[in-house]
Amino acid sequence: MPAPAPAITAFILAGGKSTRMGADKAFVTFDGQTLLARALNTARSITPDVRIVGDPQKFSPFAPTVEDIFSNCGPLGGIHAALRSSQTDLNLILAVDVPFISPALLQYLLKCASNFAAVVTVPQTGGGYQPLCAIYRRDFANAAEKGLQAGRYKIDTLFSATATQTVTEEELETSGFSPKMFQNLNTPRELAEASEIPNSH
Numbered sequence: 001m002p003a004p005a006p007a008i009t010a011f012i013l014a015g016g017k018s019t020r021m022g023a024d025k026a027f028v029t030f031d032g033q034t035l036l037a038r039a040l041n042t043a044r045s046i047t048p049d050v051r052i053v054g055d056p057q058k059f060s061p062f063a064p065t066v067e068d069i070f071s072n073c074g075p076l077g078g079i080h081a082a083l084r085s086s087q088t089d090l091n092l093i094l095a096v097d098v099p100f101i102s103p104a105l106l107q108y109l110l111k112c113a114s115n116f117a118a119v120v121t122v123p124q125t126g127g128g129y130q131p132l133c134a135i136y137r138r139d140f141a142n143a144a145e146k147g148l149q150a151g152r153y154k155i156d157t158l159f160s161a162t163a164t165q166t167v168t169e170e171e172l173e174t175s176g177f178s179p180k181m182f183q184n185l186n187t188p189r190e191l192a193e194a195s196e197i198p199n200s201h
Helices: 035-043 072-084 101-114 140-149 168-174 188-195
Strands: 008-013 048-053 090-095 120-125 133-137 165-169
Touching: 008 035, 008 072, 035 048, 035 090, 035 101, 048 072, 072 090, 072 140, 090 101, 101 120, 101 133, 101 165, 120 168
Parallel strands: 008 048, 008 090, 120 165
Antiparallel strands: 090 133, 120 133
16 A cells, blocks of 8 residues: 655645736636636645635635734745644645646655655755745744744745755756746736746646
8 A cells, every 4th residue: 555645734825915916916817717726726636734824804715824923024924824833744835826836746845855854845946946835844933933033034045054955956857847837927927928828837
């Protein structure tokens, strides 16, 4: 029998109103679905326990919600709140605006995270980390809290002081995953261009 899948909680960082998109990103429609619905479905491919980090009034109809403890601190505040609320050691953090992320990629990252004791398992593409599609252990909340208390909100800078497992671009490509999967949609133009090229990722 195959080994049971490790327990994991998934958190969708829903964000707020995007000034560049001109609307609430979570409810922007792409390929016949809102970005939120797409992210929820993708996350549910690895766990039934999926929550949304965001305003409960706005998001509680769609999934259980978690509110920031440190408000207006960007994605790091959302990651911190997610990990503080979690009951599982492993936790997927997924931004709402990366619609090309596939269930297979999440399963691959979860397998990588399960095989090592790293606190963070994070893809690296184009010379940069992809911290908003990564697996975090609950312990990362401590590093996040120190950063937030010090007014340092950049997630990447915390990785150097944390046991971090990097999944390189070469590893991803060897396993059949395109770096283009991590493209996020920030503007109406990007949304329109992505919509014109179905299944290009």
